[in-house]
Amino acid sequence: MEKREEDKSEVLQDSTQSGRPTEDIIAMVNKGVEFIKEIMDENERLRFLSVQLQEDNKKFQSRMDKGDYHAYLTDELRRLEDEKERLCEEYKRVESENQEYANRYVEVEEENNNLANLYVCSYQLHSTLDFEEVLQIIMEIIINLIGAEEFGILLLDEKSQNLIPMSMEGIPLEKVPPIPLGEGIIGQAAASGENYYAPEKNESRGETDLSDPMVCIPLKIKDEVIGVIVLYRLLPQKTQFANVDYELFTLLAGHAATAVFSAKLYSEAQRKLSTIEGFMELLTH
Numbered sequence: 001m002e003k004r005e006e007d008k009s010e011v012l013q014d015s016t017q018s019g020r021p022t023e024d025i026i027a028m029v030n031k032g033v034e035f036i037k038e039i040m041d042e043n044e045r046l047r048f049l050s051v052q053l054q055e056d057n058k059k060f061q062s063r064m065d066k067g068d069y070h071a072y073l074t075d076e077l078r079r080l081e082d083e084k085e086r087l088c089e090e091y092k093r094v095e096s097e098n099q100e101y102a103n104r105y106v107e108v109e110e111e112n113n114n115l116a117n118l119y120v121c122s123y124q125l126h127s128t129l130d131f132e133e134v135l136q137i138i139m140e141i142i143i144n145l146i147g148a149e150e151f152g153i154l155l156l157d158e159k160s161q162n163l164i165p166m167s168m169e170g171i172p173l174e175k176v177p178p179i180p181l182g183e184g185i186i187g188q189a190a191a192s193g194e195n196y197y198a199p200e201k202n203e204s205r206g207e208t209d210l211s212d213p214m215v216c217i218p219l220k221i222k223d224e225v226i227g228v229i230v231l232y233r234l235l236p237q238k239t240q241f242a243n244v245d246y247e248l249f250t251l252l253a254g255h256a257a258t259a260v261f262s263a264k265l266y267s268e269a270q271r272k273l274s275t276i277e278g279f280m281e282l283l284t285h
Contacts, residue, residue, distance in 0.1 A: 111244045117145055118251055125259035129266040134259045135167045138229075138252075143169065145248055147238035148231050150208055152176060155219075155227035155260070156190065163190055163228060170233070176210060189216040190228050195249065208232045217249050219257035226261055229253060 060072075121141045128134060135153060142148050150170035154163040162178040163186065182191040189196040196216040215231040229252070234241075 107243075110242075114145060114244050114248060118248060118255075121145070122251075122255040125255050126262075129263050131260075131263040131267045134263040138256045138259070139167055139169055141252060141256075142229070142231075145252070146231070146245060147235045148233070149235045150233040151229065151231040153219075153227060153229055153256075153260075154179065154186070154190075155264075156181065156225060163187065166227075171208060171210070184211050185213060186211075186216050186228060186230055190218055190225050193218050193220055193223065193225050195253075197246075215249065217253045219253055219260060221257050221261050226257055229256065 118141075121137070124137050125134060125141075128137075138153060139151075142151055148169070152168035152171060152173075153166050154176075155166050156162075157164050157178075160178070161181045163181065164178050165173055165176040167173070168176055179187050179190075181187050185196060195218070196213070198212070198214045210232070213230045213232050214234070215229075217229040217231075218225045219227040219229065229249075
């Protein structure tokens with residue numbers, strides 16, 4: 001005993017003399033205690049699992065001893081079939097959700113593309129003040145974004161209060177008569193400032209009825225209507241309007257109205273300036 005105490009004392013003295021603090025030894029001892037505790041906890045868990053497996057084995061063996069093989073297998077088969085049915089239903093539900101997400105992703109992607117295209121087109125609309133060029137840009141936007149085959153732009157003449165055709169696609173311009181404000185579908189849409197959509201698409205490919213458009217979109221600056229965009233027929237490959245088309249109609253009408261109004265004012269200002277310059281030249285000579 002005295003020898004052991006002396007050895008212990010020598011170890012402590014050696015550890016102190018060698019520079020190792022006593023705390024390191026205590027930390028090593030604590031780690032050993034924690035490791036032993038973890039082993040005991042794991043052993044307890046394994047013992048519990050072993051007892052549980054033994055109980056299950058006893059129940060199974062009891063049923064087998066009674067010759068209840070068929071009943072056991074029948075119950076197990078029924079349980080597996082129920083589990084299979086549950087998994088199949090869960091799979092169908094997840095597959096349906098994935099399909100909905102995929103369809104929604106396609107719709108959102110299409111809307112983003114159309115809005116991006118509209119942004120580019122609106123930039124083009126406001127990049128020029130040439131009246132004819134603005135009308136041409138609007139026509140190209142309607143063809144590319146909306147997919148229209150026969151349509152046109154009519155502007156309101158403030159003096160006569162008639163809607164005058166300025167540009168048409170698929171219909172000769174000279175065949176479109178002026179439309180009095182408030183008369184017919186087009187005149188009423190211009191007078192009210194409300195968008196008009198026909199109840200259903202006319203599938204006939206015969207001669208177009210100019211008084212019966214599919215869509216009529218007023219061009220408005222705030223509450224003042226300066227004209228209308230009229231659609232009579234879509235391209236053959238486009239069977240119906242998409243939801244985004246109605247948003248494009250409204251956005252396009254606002255941008256187109258601003259561009260047309262600005263270009264018209266600029267053209268009038270240029271014409272007046274040319275007249276004034278002509279008078280000035282006459283006076284100076």
